[in-house]
Amino acid sequence: MNITDKVVVITGGASGLGGACVDWFVRHGAKVAVLDRRIPDPTADPQIVYLEADVTQADSVAAVMDKIAEQLGEIRVCINCAGIAPAGKTVGRDGALALDKFRQVIDVNLIGSFNVLRLAAEKMLALEPLDADGARGVIINTASVAAFEGQIGQAAYAASKGGVAAMTLPIARDLGPRGVRVNTIAPGVFETPMMAGLNEEFVKPLEQAVQFPKRLGRAEEFAKLAAHIVDNDYLNGEVIRLDGGIRMGPR
Numbered sequence: 001m002n003i004t005d006k007v008v009v010i011t012g013g014a015s016g017l018g019g020a021c022v023d024w025f026v027r028h029g030a031k032v033a034v035l036d037r038r039i040p041d042p043t044a045d046p047q048i049v050y051l052e053a054d055v056t057q058a059d060s061v062a063a064v065m066d067k068i069a070e071q072l073g074e075i076r077v078c079i080n081c082a083g084i085a086p087a088g089k090t091v092g093r094d095g096a097l098a099l100d101k102f103r104q105v106i107d108v109n110l111i112g113s114f115n116v117l118r119l120a121a122e123k124m125l126a127l128e129p130l131d132a133d134g135a136r137g138v139i140i141n142t143a144s145v146a147a148f149e150g151q152i153g154q155a156a157y158a159a160s161k162g163g164v165a166a167m168t169l170p171i172a173r174d175l176g177p178r179g180v181r182v183n184t185i186a187p188g189v190f191e192t193p194m195m196a197g198l199n200e201e202f203v204k205p206l207e208q209a210v211q212f213p214k215r216l217g218r219a220e221e222f223a224k225l226a227a228h229i230v231d232n233d234y235l236n237g238e239v240i241r242l243d244g245g246i247r248m249g250p251r
C-alpha cells in the first residue's frame, strides 16, 4: 500500500519506536494520528493529530478512532507501539510477584494491542478496497524478542509479547479475507526512552550479545521496517524479528 495521504494511527507515538514511526510516516506524506496516554505539546507539529487515551480502555479508544476518522478520514494503517516493560521475578526478595503487576503488563501490552487493532480493523472493513486485490488496510503490532527468549524477571512481559506474537496469524486469518493484513515486529534491544537511564554496566553486555552491528537498534530502523510492511502487499500473518541477530540469554 502506498502511504501517501493515507491515515496512519500510531499508539505509543509520543515516544521511542512509535515516535520514530510518526516522524517517518509524516515525512513520507501520510496523515498521522498519535494515540498515547501521555501527549507532548500538541502545538509541536501541525501535521500530527495527538489524542490522549489509554489503550486498555474500550470506550475511549473507540471514541478516539471515531475522532480520527472524522478529522483525518479513512484509517488505513494502525501501528501498535504502546507498551510497558516493568521487570519482576516470579518470587523476588519481597515474596511472590503481585498478581496485579502481572495483570497490568498483560492488560497494556496484549489486551491493549488487541483493543486498538480490533477497533481500527472495524473502521478499515467499512472502507472501499484500494486495489484489485481488495486491500483495505494494514495492522502492525510490536512484540519483542522476549516473546521467544524472556529473561529473568520478564515472565509477565514475555507472556504479554508471546501473546502478541501468537495472535498475529489468527487475526491475519480473521481479517485477510476482507482485505486487511496483520504483521508483528519483534524488536531486539533498541535505543529509546524505555532503555534510557540504564548505565553502561547493563547496556554493554546487551550490545555485545548482538551479532552485527554491535550496537543497540535505532528507532528509525524500526520505522523503516514498519514502512516496508505497509508497502509490501504480500507480507501477511508474519512475526519478524528485528534484532541484529541477538539471542537473549537469561540475564
Ligand SMILES: NC(=O)C1=CN([C@@H]2O[C@H](COP(=O)(O)OP(=O)(O)OC[C@H]3O[C@@H](n4cnc5c(N)ncnc54)[C@H](O)[C@@H]3O)[C@@H](O)[C@H]2O)C=CC1
Pocket (backbone or CB within 6 Å): 011, 012, 013, 014, 015, 016, 017, 018, 035, 036, 037, 038, 053, 054, 055, 056, 081, 082, 083, 084, 085, 108, 109, 112, 142, 143, 144, 145, 186, 187, 188, 189, 190, 191, 192, 193, 194, 195
Ligand atoms: N526499546 C526496546 O528495546 C524494545 C521495545 N519493545 C516494545 O516496543 C514498544 C515501544 O517501546 P519504546 O518505544 O521503547 O518505549 P517508550 O517507553 O519509549 O514508549 C512507549 C509509549 O507507549 C505509551 N504507553 C504506555 N502505556 C500506554 C497505555 N496504557 N496507553 C497508551 N499509551 C501507552 C507511553 O506513554 C510511551 O509514549 C513497546 O511495546 C515495547 O514493549 C520491544 C522490544 C525492545
Ligand SMILES: C[C@]12CC(=O)[C@H]3[C@@H](CCC4=CC(=O)CC[C@@]43C)[C@@H]1CC[C@@H]2C(=O)C=O
Pocket (backbone or CB within 6 Å): 085, 087, 143, 144, 145, 146, 151, 187, 188, 189, 190, 194, 195, 198, 202, 206, 251
Ligand atoms: C535492560 C533490561 C532488560 C532488557 O533487555 C529489556 C530492557 C527494557 C526494554 C526491553 C524491551 C524488550 O522488549 C526486550 C528487552 C529489553 C531491551 C530492560 C531494562 C532493564 C533490564 C536490565 O537492566 C537487565 O539487566
